[in-house]
Amino acid sequence: MGRRSTAVGAALAALVVLVSGCARDTGGEPVPEPQPVVGADLSGTGPGTLVSAQTMPAIDDGIRALGARAVKVVYRSTSAVDGSDTEVSGAVFTPAGAPPAGGWPVIAFAHGTTGILESCAPTSTPDLAGGTALIASYLKLGFAVAATDYQGLGTPGVHPYLDARTAGRNVIDSVRALRKTVGGVSTRWAAFGGSQGGGATWSANEQAGEYAPELSLVGTVSLVPAADVSGLVNKAEAGTLTDDQNAAYIWLLNRVAATFPDLDLDQYRSESLAASWDALAVCAGPLAADRARALNAVEPNDLRPTSPDAADRLRGILESWAVEGTRAAAPMTVYYGGEDTYIDPEWTRAALEQSCDSGSTVAISFQPDKGHADVDGNASVTWLGERFAGMDAPDDC
Numbered sequence: 001m002g003r004r005s006t007a008v009g010a011a012l013a014a015l016v017v018l019v020s021g022c023a024r025d026t027g028g029e030p031v032p033e034p035q036p037v038v039g040a041d042l043s044g045t046g047p048g049t050l051v052s053a054q055t056m057p058a059i060d061d062g063i064r065a066l067g068a069r070a071v072k073v074v075y076r077s078t079s080a081v082d083g084s085d086t087e088v089s090g091a092v093f094t095p096a097g098a099p100p101a102g103g104w105p106v107i108a109f110a111h112g113t114t115g116i117l118e119s120c121a122p123t124s125t126p127d128l129a130g131g132t133a134l135i136a137s138y139l140k141l142g143f144a145v146a147a148t149d150y151q152g153l154g155t156p157g158v159h160p161y162l163d164a165r166t167a168g169r170n171v172i173d174s175v176r177a178l179r180k181t182v183g184g185v186s187t188r189w190a191a192f193g194g195s196q197g198g199g200a201t202w203s204a205n206e207q208a209g210e211y212a213p214e215l216s217l218v219g220t221v222s223l224v225p226a227a228d229v230s231g232l233v234n235k236a237e238a239g240t241l242t243d244d245q246n247a248a249y250i251w252l253l254n255r256v257a258a259t260f261p262d263l264d265l266d267q268y269r270s271e272s273l274a275a276s277w278d279a280l281a282v283c284a285g286p287l288a289a290d291r292a293r294a295l296n297a298v299e300p301n302d303l304r305p306t307s308p309d310a311a312d313r314l315r316g317i318l319e320s321w322a323v324e325g326t327r328a329a330a331p332m333t334v335y336y337g338g339e340d341t342y343i344d345p346e347w348t349r350a351a352l353e354q355s356c357d358s359g360s361t362v363a364i365s366f367q368p369d370k371g372h373a374d375v376d377g378n379a380s381v382t383w384l385g386e387r388f389a390g391m392d393a394p395d396d397c
Contacts, residue, residue, distance in 0.1 A: 032057040037071050041180045047169070048176020048212075049076050051087055059091075060127040062136045067096030072123055074155060075177035080165035080321075081259060088170050089154035091123050092178040093135060093145040099184030104144035105388055106178060106185060108171045109135060110193030110200040114153065115283025116161045116251045121154030122147065134192075144185050146174035150200070161255040162196060162226050162248075163321040168203030172212045190384050191220040195342070195372065198225025202323045202332065202351075209329035217330040219387035221380040224336050224372050226343055227351040228322035233315040235344075236268075239300030244341040244372070246298045250280050253303075256317055267310040270302040325354035331393035333363040335377045337370030356397030364396040 040053035051074040059070045070093050077088045094104055114120045114129045122128040128135065128147060135145050148170045152159025160166050171191055179185045193201035201220040208217045232249050235241045241249060250269075254277070257265045266274065273280070276294035279287045305311040332355075336348040345366070356362060363383060367375055387393065 034072065037181060039183070040071075044180075045076065047076055047078050048173040048180065050177055050180045051075060053181050056091065058126050060132040062127075062132050063093065063139070066136060066139055068136075068139045069094045069096075069182065071181050073174075073177045073181055075173055075180070077151065077170050077173040079151065079160075080163065080169055081160060086151050086157060087155050088148060088151050088173065089121060089123055090146065090148040090170075090174045090177065091128060092147070092174070092181050093139055094178075094182050094185065095139045095142055095144070100142065102188075103184050103186035104142065106175055106189035107138045107143045107145050107384075108175050108189060108191040108201070108204070109138075109145055109147040110167065110171050110191060110197030110204075111147065111150075112193075112195035112197050113161075113248070113251075116152075116159050116255050117281060117283065118152060118154060118156060118159075119285075120159075120283040121149040123149050123154050144178060144182075146171075146178040148174040150196075158258045159255055160259050160321065161251050162199065162229055162318075164199035164203040164225075164227065164323050165207070165321060167196065167200035168205075168207050169211060171200050171204040172208055172215070175215060176212065187214065188216045188218055188388065190218050190387060192380070192384070193221070193225070194223035194377075196226050198222035198334075199227050199323060201225075202227055202328075202334070202355075205328040205330055205332050206324050206326050207329075219331045219333070219384065219393065220328075221377070221384065222332065222334045223377045223380075224340060224343060224375055225323075225334060225348065225351075228319070228347055229343065230315050230318035230322060231344055231347050233305070233311050233318065236303045237305055237311050239304060241300070241303060242341045243295070243298075246303065247295055248342055249303060250295075250298075252318075253314075254281050256314065260317065263313070264310075267306045268303065268314065270299075273298065273302045323351055323355070325351065325358055327358040328355060328360040328362070331361040331363070331387060331395075333365070333380055333383050335365045335367070335375045335380070337372065337375045338366065338368035339371040342372045360397065361393050361395045362397050363394045 034054040037053040042050050053073050056070040074089050077086050175189050191201040202222045205220040257263045279290035
């Protein structure tokens with residue numbers, strides 16, 4: 001793995017937070033229509049089983065050039081909010097050529113924030129909202145890759161934004177879906193995610209032992225993880241949210257209210273903010289400029305809860321969406337920065353302390369002068385290689 005670690009490191013350094021995609025230049029040539037994947041196993045109804053599997057003829061040229069197989073999947077998963085069955089979209093990839101003995105090992109890629117609406121899914125863009133650079137790096141290393149969109153992105157339904165527990169299940173079930181789509185895939189897997197995806201991979205590690213005992217998790221990487229963002233409520237009460245937190249908090253309020261329809265949004269937003277609510281929900285398109293203008297105009301009082309009871313209810317919901325703090329099923333490594341304007345470092349520190357107290361094995365990299373998008377996670381490449389090699393994991397707990 002070390003021979004290509006530089007390439008992977010360069011790719012992941014640019015992918016902590018994925019916020020936009022770009023269209024593939026086809027040179028004016030027509031792109032074939034997606035076709036059902038022959039041989040995909042559509043049997044069964046449980047978590048990780050397939051609803052559909054289709055080719056991805058418009059996938060980014062960086063993937064196509066490798067001769068890799070790319071498939072868009074819709075698979076079944078489970079909401080951690082109420083235990084209901086869900087359908088989630090994503091993409092799965094296998095390297096060119098025959099699988100090695102024992103099958104291709106798997107990397108589950110958990111993306112950062114791309115939006116909160118169905119149209120904001122990474123699979124709606126040819127480069128998966130910028131994710132194909134890292135995916136291509138893993139394919140070159142001989143890994144199969146599963147990349148979930150998360151519940152409600154790419155499929156109908158509500159996306160529970162920053163619900164780490166639901167996203168964690170979506171990550172686990174993407175690995176199951178990959179194994180249902182193509183043969184020659186190992187049960188051994190690891191996960192890599194940043195920001196929203198960092199919380200997802202952390203929670204996936206906590207849940208993997210009971211939720212997917214048939215799979216063998218070797219470790220997870222969480223860069224600047226959204227492990228527990230309930231502290232946003234305290235900052236909204238105090239009027240001390242950063243500009244970046246304003247944007248995330250507004251999307252969070254939007255999705256909490258969609259998940260819990262009895263929650264009165266007007267207890268958490270001003271009238272002026274309510275007037276721009278539709279524009280504030282978008283991730284792209286004609287309303288994007290309106291969203292930027294509305295965010296620039298946000299004042300501290302615009303997001304202050306109207307009462308302690310309102311604040312307590314929202315805080316309780318977000319705490320139930322945070323990582324649980326239980327013992328992780330496999331080693332984990334967490335990177336976070338002291339200058340993060342989205343996720344206060346003390347939030348991550350508190351989640352780490354709880355995980356350590358529960359007996360987790362955690363390698364921790366705190367970088368005091370780094371923010372949300374420039375944390376150096378290059379060492380995670382070597383760390384992942386050591387986990388697949390069965391070496392003892394470092395523990396900073």
